[in-house]
Amino acid sequence: MSQFADSEGSVLRALQAIQETFGYVPDEALDTVAEVCNVSRAEVYGVFTYYSDLRSTLPAPNVVRVCIAEACQASGSDSLVAAIRAELGLDVHAKSRSGETEIAPVFCLGNCALGPAALVNDRLLGRTTVAKIRAALGDPR
Amino acid sequence: MSGSTTVYVPRDAAALSVGAEEIAKRVEDEARKRGKAVEIVRNGSRGALWLEPLVEVSTANGRVGYGPVAPEDVTSLFDAGFLDGAHHQLSLGVVDDHEWFAKQDRLTFARVGVVDPLSVSDYEAHGGLVALRKALTMDPQAIIDEVGASGLRGRGGAGFPAGIKWQTALQAQVGQKYICCNADEGDSGTFADRMLMEGDPFALIEGMAIAGLAVGATQGLIYVRSEYPHAIGALRAAVLLAAESAILGRDVLGSGRVFEVEVRVGAGSYVCGEETAMLESLEGKRGVVRAKPPLPAVEGLFGKPTVVNNVMTLASVPWIISHGASAYRDRGAGRSRGTQVFQLAGNVARGGIVELALGVPLRDLVDGFGGGTRTGRPVKTAQVGGPLGAYLPSSAFDVPMDYESLLAIGAMLGHGGIVVFDDSVNMAKQARFAMEFCAEESCGKCTPCRIGSVRGVETIDKIVAGERRRENLELLLDLCEVMTEGSLCAMGGLTPLPVKSALDHFPEDFGIESVEGSTRGATA
Incomplete structure (x- = not known):
């Protein structure tokens, strides 16, 4: 996650990286991204819900x-x-x-x-x- | 004959989708079994997608093709002696001499399907890097003048002159500038960007580097949609190879100039193909459209001057610089200069890539190259220019395919995609889908697009159901006008185009006789 700190425009990429790793974006990860990227949780939530690729549950195999x-x-x-x-x-x-x-x-x-x-x-x-x-x-x- | 025979089996996603991987494996196994030395090159696709998997063999007479090859054909190909270019029932002869290819004018797609996409030496052997080397000796203004003189316009759909966009970015007196390649090719019926990225990624990289030199940008970004995993893989590999060969990096081809490229992946939003939404997405935000002005060339990514060009636009630049603006300008019609990479899609017998000078009649593409429908039924319509393009009846197919001619009949060129439908299609259903797609993909920033599309679906349903048909038709036309005039970007602004063209040309599918007064509104 630290690679996304201080990097401009990293909220979406941080969420994509989390999904890449876990297969989905767990709810608590939104707080982590908010903290690392120094933006509000609401902002992160807004990005998360905008993109249809990003998901809140584990996909089927x-x-x-x-x-x-x-x-x-x-x-x-x-x-x-x-x-x-x-x-x-x-x-x-x-x-x-x-x-x-x-x-x-x-x-x-x-x-x-x-x-x-x-x-x-x-x-x-x-x-x-x-x-x-x-x-x-x-x-x- | 000594040494090994070179066999080409495409790795293009479309070729893979119909079994190219299996063919490559079988050719390798069969050659080993028979003690034949073959070198298998995984090229891009030649673009004759109905012939995929298209296998080619290098012979003294040229590259001889066979296709479409099914796994069970491989043994008989060897039996027939295809490694020497011998005849087989799947023979296509020398591919370059095949009518479908010989009649094309491939500039931007010259190397796609011909070279190994991830070989820098193959790229150079086929004319690659000539333009970048030349551009490194040129003044930025001279590069822009050359691009401007070529008449090259944005191939993503808007058709804005590339030279003017570059000039604006050059004049901005700011340190950091960006070159953003729009590779968010979300339009159904278009796949030229994907095929070029997979089949000749260095052409795009070279074009971006030249753009960087021209406007004084040192950083390039490619925004590619997540639905294109093969293109993403090819681009990432190509960027690494380009850096290793100093095509990119801190010292471009030993010139001391800097240009780097980063590949960014989208996340499933159609609107992010709109340039300002793409910039928002690249900034890590919701991909919502920005109001213009300011233009991205003045205030773009992170507020810095940014050239946003489509893959085809940037990939055409190396050809223009190496062959000269006039060679490009000599092709085309009216103010539409150069070539367009047309994409024949949908229900078409011979689908694929047809690159020709702008101005070719639509009929030559659909009936000539395309060979009519794949189902063999009559062509009812073709949607030109993607989901936001008009549905044209076959009686309008004599229209020359250039920006102005299409605009004159209430259509648009868009990204050059042509989706063919046979007579089983219901146009009310297609119109409804256009509104539904807009409702699904609208970014939500402006009301005409966000709400209008939902109301559009409902109103079309009422018309089709016969519910107060005249009043609802009037309402739909009014709604189309509001969306056309009141939307921030092409998503809401052009959705009325497929809807109204379907109404105008095929009113019977809506259960109405004709649409009087429907010429107002929606004329892009």
Whole structure:
């Protein structure tokens, strides 16, 4: 944490570093960041709640993000979302979770010519099907 | 033939998403099994994404391509003698001679997919660093004059002349200045920044260093979105390599000049692609839009003069400096000079990167290069310029793709993304999504965007449901006007563009006959 003291503009980076380490940002960490960066807890809380990447709970062991933006819509992301609901029993909404896996929508993964796209942990999928998601979950890289 | 054969298997994220890693492994295993010496180079993607994984083999005649290669094809490729460039059912011939590539005019993307992205020597062998060496001998004003004379405009979407922005930053009499590269490529249908960062990261670094020399900045920052893990990895590796080779650091190429680059990662906010929100985020704050003026070039990051340019803008600079402003300026149409890296996305048969001079008709891109839809159904519309761009009907596809021509028909070029839809798309649904996306991603600073987008979703729902259709249509058009005129930035200001274009061109999808009086409001 000390690397962020006296460094201009470090609140976001401090929160990102905490999440990198723990997988989420524990509530008490907000006080730590406030102290180290010499700003109020309210300010830190404001930053924490603004960014959708930052989270207050531990993620499931597997995180699936399904692109629902325009280019993937054009390539059938609606059908993919429906198939995920039917076959995996998971809604692609908010932070839906079942056992080892959580699934969330995302706006664009930059794989717009090979949609629908999904990110399974750190592995990008193109022309995504439920079968491909299943395979990636079995072998998360 | 002596020594080993060079085989190229891309490491671009899009290529990986359809199995390039597995192909690389199989080629290596198969070569070992057969006692063939191969050197596998993990290049970027050539940009013909429908052909990925595209495997290339270096031969006496040039690089011969095969694609799209499935894992089970690897054995038969070896059987056919692909290491000598022999024919196979997946043969594409010499890739440079392939029609899809031969008809392009690749300047900014000249090296992407060709070189090993993380080899400084490969970069230099393909024209890299010529511009930086030249810029080190030039007066800052001369660099800016050259960029200005090229006609280069901001490729992120706003299209502001790069030379003028740089001039403003140069004139600011302040010690510390910054070069910020906007790599928060959040627009659906765009991926050129990502592909360049993964496929030719040194071009971006070189462009930033030249910008630094031009305006007197010693620190560069690249703000890249967290949804791009492969690009982040490539950039970080490239920055380290550039420092080792003294392209960056305290003594740039032995000149005694200073320029350093830091890679910063976003945290999942679309608005942070707006330049002032990006600066707030780089300052560690909530990524909320700032009111302008002051312009970032006067008071930007931490209140210091800051040049904020998109990846494509900065990566075009080395080509301009090494080939001269007039070579760049000779391409294009009207006040839109040079080339644009178009991105064909969505439901398109041949999706990928098409770099051409500005002014090419949209039809040439969608039907020509793109080959129509992937589903084989008729094209109904293309959304040009990202989620804040207009939906154009296929009858409007003769429009030349340049800033002014698109503006004249109520559309915008944006970042050059083109998302193709077939006739199964419902445009009321797309319009609703545009409002919904705005509601989700609005930073909340200004009311028209924050509240207007929510009301927009509700009003579209009412129109579609047939609830007091005329009155609600009138209300929606009024709302669009308020958002267009009253929002601080393009998020709220341009969201009416997809909504109104959908209404104008496809009123039947909303259950209405036509939209009279809808030409007011939303004209960017």
